Amino acid sequence: MSDYDNAIFRLATAQKAEPEDYIGEDGLLYCGSCRQPKEACFPEGKTFFGRDRHPKECDCQRKRRETLEASHREYKHREEVERLKRIGFTDPAMREWTFENDNGKCP
Ligand SMILES: [Zn+2]
Structure with missing residues (x-):
């Protein structure tokens, strides 16, 4: 075999x-x-x-698998976002820029 x-x-x-x-x-x-x-x-x-x-699969095995799959999808998503940030924002400091951190001084 x-x-x-x-x-x-x-x-x-x-x-x-x-x-x-x-x-x-x-x-x-x-x-x-x-x-x-x-x-x-x-x-x-x-x-x-x-x-x-x-x-x-019993119910708990299915739930366990779905949780795993969901966290895997989220991981993939984060990885993709990081990848796009690396491409889009060349300066590492720029990656911390968010709309939440904007002080509104520059409309
Ligand atoms: Zn079970």
């Missing part, structure tokens, strides 16, 4: 179980916090690498 296949295999089959997680009546792994299933069966009894299930 190549590294790539290995990574896919891990993604497709491995669901990290937290200590509070438990196996539900349907045999799937459930989240101990939000009580949502962290696994789902493949449709029509299909299997993948010998497994009949794949990981699924």
Whole structure:
């Protein structure tokens, strides 16, 4: 198995179980916090690498991912603003210039 296949295999089959997680009546792994299933069966009894299930995001995992994605977007945004400032304002002191800091003397 190549590294790539290995990574896919891990993604497709491995669901990290937290200590509070438990196996539900349907045999799937459930989240101990939000009580949502962290696994789902493949449709029509299909299997993948010998497994009949794949990981699924529970509510807390989804929230965690969305928070991560949001902070990543904000980081990207800040980075872009900094990049544009570097291009637009050549003197480092100019980058601190904001409308809030304007004293209004020069309309
Ligand atoms: Zn959860």
